[in-house]
Amino acid sequence: MPVQSRSEAQQRTDEIHAFQRELQDLERRGILALTAEQRRALESHHGALLAEFARQFDVDRDAQAKQLSWGMRIASLAGALALGASVFFLFYQFWGRFSTTLQVAILIAAALGSFAATAWIQRRDGSGYFTKLAAMVAFVCFVLNVAMLGQIFDITPSDKALVPWAAFALLLAYACDARLLLGAGILCAIAFVGARTGTFSGAYWLDFGERPENFFPAAALLFAVPQLVRHERFPGFAQTYRVFALLTLYLPMLVLANWGQLSYLDFDPGLVKGGYQIGGFLASGLLAWLGVRRGWAHVVNTSVTFFLIFLYTKFFDWWWDWMPKYLFFFLLGLTAVLFLLVLRRLRAR
């Protein structure tokens, strides 16, 4: 099967190294012995594959290279954010000195130019770090482009601006295998769906954050994306969608579990609060179970984390004021131990 992304190449490289280690172990124990011809063929095949992966995708060949890669990844993330901010403030510092026509020309040229630069860098950058950095700058330039056009021409603010931003971020994310941009695109999509949901009740779009329930449709849509669209070629993307979906579900629930008056539901705020507390426990419990069933570790981890948060906020409500603090924290510790025991049993199945 042809390898098309750096992540896939890295995964195949790791698998080959694991296979080689296991083969050595089997030979040492005398369980398996390859003929000289078989060994040559295998080594030649693996050697060619590894050389091709290294040439085309600049994969990490050993553990040390992997550690360095983590450093590069962090530097790439920090660099992308810092360069994005730099582009924004550069324009902010000088845009007033240009005529309106020049301002518009610079904004469009910056968006197109940074996008073209991303394409150019991607052709030369096997590692992908510089491509991701350039892609982030291209996204910031496009956001700046649209936002500044709004300011220059006093255009009415609209949630529709979130659509091209989301589309552009997702396009860059898929083209450059960049999860940071996938996150940016997902956030724009969440804001747009949330705003649209809010306007259904006749409210102004910017008020959508006042009703946390507006985020629930976005959570459902995000959770459905990796079920409907296969993401084998994009390692980590399906997980990113699901984690964002869970955050989009749990965070509003957590807010409503503490401030019931923010709900659409026309009941007593105490009742709404209690409902969302129970809902939070049920949702996080069910989704943790689903995660275990499907082998989605990220869903299990996120859900268990929120189950504990729901539980601890409830403990805080009940006990913080009257219970001695040593006892309060002791009970928190005990619940954590209980959780560990439950999870261990689930793992053992």
Add this chain to the structure above:
Amino acid sequence: MNWSRRHIFALGAALIVATNAVALLGVAYNRSGTPDSELRLSQRELRPPFQWGLQRENSGLSLTLVWRAGEPYGSSAAWLDRAKLTELGFDLSRPVATPAGRRYYAKLRSREVYLVLELDGSPYQAALDAARERAEKRKAEALAHPGDARLKMQADFAENQLFHEEHEASRLFAIDAGLDAGALRAKYADRSRYAIVRGRVRPALEGDGARVDGYITAVINDSVNVPLDMRKAFEGVTPRSYGFGPRYAGPTIEATVAFGRRFEPWLVGVARKP
């Protein structure tokens, strides 16, 4: 780059071009034909930004449209009553005096409506008259009790308020709201005196939850960008608010602001007045 990547990047470039085209066509549409209204405003109605924080690094200039609804700078007005709020689409049929009613009204959120802004009309005259009356009354009280420092201070403050109202305060008042811009324009036909803008209105419980009043949350397009060729006229114009601090000593300007087909404003011209 393989075939599909070439197409992905072509799609991205098309997205950038299309987004800019849509935005710029919208601007062209807004500014086409005769403006919906054209007001001659001064530095009283167009406030430059306060120079603090990141604003100090901003080389551009955007003026804020300073509008008023009530006294002295409130966002609620007598005309924005229960009947008007109902006309604007709010369901106010529920009783206020019950816990469920109070909960319902507290949850109501703002709606987008059209607002009518009147320049230098009767609401401004009423505010000016009220400031004059207050200043005269305070001055008379201070004169009647020459040794009373508190009355002297109140008289000085009222005098400053009057100066502010006469020379510094905005003369732009929100006087009406509706859901049909055409109907509002038919009612307020003078395009050099009445501007129709997009705004947000919200009901709120007032008087310890005994009644429902409305207030204007915002004028949505309350920012007016100053192009480079008009920047010079605004040199020395400083932001003022509420009549506190030293009196305004900057230049007087007259800026023509047009509101287009989409009710988005832009600066048509500006001149310094002697």
